[in-house]
Amino acid sequence: MIATGSGDGWVHCAQGHKHWGVFGAAGLLVRFRADGDPPGVDRILLQHRAAWSHHGGTWGIPGGARDRGESAPATALREAGEESTLDVGAVEIMDSYVDDHGGWTYTTVVVRAVEAPPVRVRGTESIELRWVRTDHLGGLELHPGFATTWPRVRRIGTL
Structure with missing residues (x-):
């Protein structure tokens, strides 16, 4: 059973997909x-997902399950802080995009950083984190969800 407030767990959406995050994810x-x-x-921070994880070996953005009552920005910042050494207090929220699967949502929270220092992995969910130029994304195997969402979010937060 799910711990009180924890969003950890698998669910199926109305489209028949299996997703991590009982209350959605961000x-x-x-x-x-630069x-x-x-x-x-631009350069974006990408996470090379650990082989054991859902869609392991692909590249996406740090994120995870929303907890009960937690906002999408709070989830995205918390998860990035848990999975990396990124200083999440030094980013500015620009906007967000909600991918609604019918009964389950994934929110991409777009932020701008004033610098791009090396970011190291925390925990076991990532192989590495890397700043990647947006014109070089085609050379990476992207997480299917991120690959689908990227064309919709690519202009959010651009200068």
Whole structure:
């Protein structure tokens, strides 16, 4: 059974997909614009997911299950802080995008960082975290959910 307030657990949405997060889930899309990058190109922080995880071996954004009553931004910031050494207090929330599967949602919370320091892994859910230029995403095997959402969120928070 689920611990009081914990959103950990598998559910099926109205579309028949299996999802992690009883109350939905959220992830943090961290954007950084480096001097000298081509116009329209940002760097985003990506997580290389551990082999044992759902869609293991793919690249996506840090995130996870929402707890009961927890907002999507709070979830995304908490999960990124649990999974990485990113200073989540040093980012500015720009906007969010909700992917509604009918009875289950995943919210991508888009934030802007003023710098892109090395970010290390915390815990066992990631192989590595890496800043990737948005024009280089095609060279990575993306998490299916992130791959589907990226065209919808790619312009949120751009300068």
